[in-house]
Amino acid sequence: MGQRIDQFCEDLRLKLTAIDDGVTALKANVQEHNSELVQHVRDRRDALDARIKERHQHIVDANHRAMAWGESRKLETQAQIDAWKQSREIDKLERRAQSAEAYASDIAEIALAAVDEAESAALDAWLARLDADLAAGG
Secondary structure, three states, X not given: OHHHHHHXXXXXXXXXXXXXXXXXXXXXXXHHHHHHHHHHHHHHHHHHHHHHHHHHHHHHHHHHHHHHHHHHXXXXXXXXXXXXXXXXXXXXXXXXHHHHHHHHHHHHHHHHHHHHHHHHHHHHHHHHHHHHHHHOOO
């Protein structure tokens, strides 16, 4: 009977060792994929930050133009615009239309830049949360 118990203990030890090896391999696989994911997130954030930095002055300029358009718009009255239409002052109406189109384009660029900044901030937040969770043992 002692030999059967010894064999049972040996079989149990081998099975537990196999389970431990499997769990260790699984942990390594998860860490490898997690490491790849973290690197992917960092790469994406870095690409966004580079694009933001590259386009910074252009966005600042677009913002200034948009603010200037808003100020010039305040100076135009509907009565004035109606008078231009009535007297067929096409050049003034054309300049107004082009200015409004440029404003719309500038605002769209500013909005797209804000989306890039929001995405970069979200990725930073995700990485910061991961760091905190890992430090806490999670």
